[in-house]
Amino acid sequence: MLPAVSDILLSSVVGVFAGLVGALVGVGGGVFITPFLTLYMGIPIRESIAASLVAVIATSTAGGSSYVDQRITHVKLAMFLEVATTAGALLGALLAVRLSSWTLYIVFGSVILYMTYNAMKTLHTDERRISRGDFVSASPDRLAHLLQLEGEYYDAWERRTVRYSVRGVRVGSTSSFLAGMISGLLGIGGGAVKVGVMNLYMNVPIKVAVATSKFMIGVTAASGALVFLWSGLVNPYVAAPIALGTTAGATVGTFIMNRVRSGQIKLLFSLLLLYLGYAMLARGLAMGFGIHLPLPGGGGR
Amino acid sequence: MINVNRVVYYVLVVGMLFSIGLYIFGLGLLVTHPQSPPNSLDPYSLIQELPQLKPYSVLMLAAIIQILTPVGRVVAALLAFTINRDGPYVAISGAVLAIIILGILLSLSGFSKPSP
Numbered sequence: 573m574l575p576a577v578s579d580i581l582l583s584s585v586v587g588v589f590a591g592l593v594g595a596l597v598g599v600g601g602g603v604f605i606t607p608f609l610t611l612y613m614g615i616p617i618r619e620s621i622a623a624s625l626v627a628v629i630a631t632s633t634a635g636g637s638s639y640v641d642q643r644i645t646h647v648k649l650a651m652f653l654e655v656a657t658t659a660g661a662l663l664g665a666l667l668a669v670r671l672s673s674w675t676l677y678i679v680f681g682s683v684i685l686y687m688t689y690n691a692m693k694t695l696h697t698d699e700r701r702i703s704r705g706d707f708v709s710a711s712p713d714r715l716a717h718l719l720q721l722e723g724e725y726y727d728a729w730e731r732r733t734v735r736y737s738v739r740g741v742r743v744g745s746t747s748s749f750l751a752g753m754i755s756g757l758l759g760i761g762g763g764a765v766k767v768g769v770m771n772l773y774m775n776v777p778i779k780v781a782v783a784t785s786k787f788m789i790g791v792t793a794a795s796g797a798l799v800f801l802w803s804g805l806v807n808p809y810v811a812a813p814i815a816l817g818t819t820a821g822a823t824v825g826t827f828i829m830n831r832v833r834s835g836q837i838k839l840l841f842s843l844l845l846l847y848l849g850y851a852m853l854a855r856g857l858a859m860g861f862g863i864h865l866p867l868p869g870g871g872g873r
Numbered sequence: 874m875i876n877v878n879r880v881v882y883y884v885l886v887v888g889m890l891f892s893i894g895l896y897i898f899g900l901g902l903l904v905t906h907p908q909s910p911p912n913s914l915d916p917y918s919l920i921q922e923l924p925q926l927k928p929y930s931v932l933m934l935a936a937i938i939q940i941l942t943p944v945g946r947v948v949a950a951l952l953a954f955t956i957n958r959d960g961p962y963v964a965i966s967g968a969v970l971a972i973i974i975l976g977i978l979l980s981l982s983g984f985s986k987p988s989p
Contacts, residue, residue, distance in 0.1 A: 574909050580900060626936050630892070633942050637885035640878055647878050651950060651965050658972040665976065719961060790943035795973045797940045799980040806940075808932030809903070809910055812896045815939060819893055 579613065580813045587627060587817020594818070595635040595825025597841040598782035599763030600628030600789045603848065605814060615810055622800035623811040625793045630815035631822040632790030638826035639783035644725045646776070649738060650784045652719060654791055656745040657766065660752025661792050667757055677856030680754050684849035687768040691842040698771075698778045698834035702727065707736035710775045715741040725780055728830040736777055744774040755792055763789045764845055771838075778834045778841070786822075877953040877962075884949045888942030895935035903928035944973060 575583075586608050590601030602624040609620035639645040701707055716722075721738035738744075747769040755762030763785050770781035800806050829837065854865040902908075908928050911918055919937070922930035951966040 574907055575903075577904060580904075626939055629939050629943060630889075633885050633889045633892075633939070637882055637889060640882045640885070643878070645878075647881060647950070648962065651962060651969065654947075654969045655965055655972070658969055658976070662972055662976040662979070666979065791947060791969065791973065794940055794943040795976045798944075798977050801937065801940060802977075802981060806933070806936055807910060808899070808929060808936045811936050812900055812932045815936070816893065816896045816900070819889065 575809050575813075583608075583613070583810075583813035584817035584820075587814040587819075588821035588824075589817075590627065590814075591631045591634070591818035591821025591823075592825040592828075593821075593840070593844075594628075594631045594763070595786065595822040596782070596829050596837060597764070597844055598767040598785035598789075599844065600624075600793060601631055601818060601821075602628050602793075603844075605818075609810065609814075613810075615807075618800070618805050619807050619810060622797065622805040623807065623814055625797040625800060626806060626811040627814040627818045628793040629790050629797060631818040632786055632788075632793065634819040635822035635826050636783075636787035636790060638823060639786055642725075642783075642826070642830060644780055644783035644830060645787045646721070646723045646738075646780055646784050647787070648719065649721055649723070649770075649776070650788045652721070652741075653745065653748045653766070653770075653784075654788055656748035657752035657755075657762070657788065657792055658795065660749040660754075661756035661762075661795065662752075664753035664756025665796075667753075674856045674860035676757060677852045677859065679856075681849050681851075681853030681856055683750075684765065684845055684852060687765070687772065688842055688845040688849055690772050691768060691838060691845055694772070695838050695842065696835045698838065699730075702730055702732075702734050702777065702834070705735075707734060707775060707777055710737050710739055713739050713741055723780065725777070725783075726830075727777075727779065727834075729833055734777055736775060736780070738774055738776060740774045744769055747773060752792065762792055764841070764848055767841060768845065778838050779830060782829060782837060782841075786826075875953045875956050877950055877957070880949050880953045881946045884946040885942060888938060888945060892935045892939040892942070895931055895938065899928050899931035899935055902926065902931060944970075947973070 590604040594601035605624040605627050606620050609615040610617055716738045724733055724735040727734050751765035751769060754765055766785040767781045770776040771778050851867060854867050857863040910929055919930045919933045947966055947970050954962040954966055
């Protein structure tokens with residue numbers, strides 16, 4: 573179907589919003605885009621997911637390149653964790669056809685709600701830890717040292733260079749593997765879980781976690797998008813305006829992110845996690861037990 | 874020594890600029906010369922239609938460049954780490970690339986499905 577000019581403009585505006593929020597919290601924005609395309613625009617679910625993946629890549633490319641340029645992204649950490657996330661995503665995609673997913677929705681929803689609790693509990697600790705120099709004084713583990721995972725970035729809000737030592741590499745890579753599995757299996761929450769893992773378990777400041785996640789999600793989305801492309805499901809008329817919008821939104825978002833307080837980013841991130849965890853749990857309960865909790869926006873992919 | 878961050882940055886920026894330019898051009902064509910999408914959303918039709926600068930083929934080319942950009946930055950990082958003789962990261966970026974390719978091959982062979 574030929575898109576109307578008003579649909580092109582509306583899709584671009586929704587893309588700008590998804591790209592902006594995605595750049596601030598390190599996620600792809602698929603959680604906003606897919607429900608919009610399916611519920612509001614009436615696009616079939618598979619075409620919607622394909623367009624959403626293209627938009628996620630667009631926001632990752634725009635946001636990721638800007639954060640690399642600002643030297644916030646930890647490229648080596650991203651490459652290291654990508655092994656775990658891509659392997660997890662592959663296993664998740666393979667299991668998706670063989671497992672009933674309601675138990676997994678409940679399990680992963682509960683895990684994400686637990687992460688939400690931890691993120692809420694530590695809302696303002698990043699700022700305190702930056703001022704006390706805790707991020708750098710934490711002793712890196714042997715593997716982190718071997719892989720040269722120490723890093724630093726300039727925090728525009730704090731007006732200082734923040735140094736940090738990555739630790740918990742084993743826990744981080746195991747959790748990243750699970751994060752990849754969630755995105756491969758359920759098609760939701762990849763970026764949010766990656767940010768949580770880096771910040772909560774690997775001693776990575778929230779802004780670096782956001783930037784590094786933003787950089788990483790493009791690769792995971794690209795693997796999926798290539799399969800959709802090959803299957804003839806990428807409709808460029810649907811994907812183009814959304815991708816243009818997310819690129820613009822992500823570009824603006826990357827200029828804002830480093831200029832606001834870490835606590836504000838973490839609050840926004842916690843709210844997103846809360847929504848994802850709740851949506852997954854609600855979907856699991858509906859599929860497994862027929863219990864229907866209210867689910868705004870359809871719960872994403 | 875090659876600065877891997879700069880190499881990765883340039884690959885992302887070039888991919889982004891190409892796709893944005895083509896998206897804007899393609900959407901402009903679509904508004905001025907409306908063309909219904911073909912019945913089959915086949916990327917192969919791109920090869921036939923691209924020389925005629927039809928909106929569908931221009932936008933499809935933009936989407937393909939967009940999708941390949943993150944894979945391109947993994948390849949670029951692999952090459953940069955190789956030139957820098959950074960053994961652990963050659964292995965790491967090579968493993969990422971191998972897993973991506975394996976995933977695509979398994980999906981195409983029907984071993985897994987592309988969507989929930």
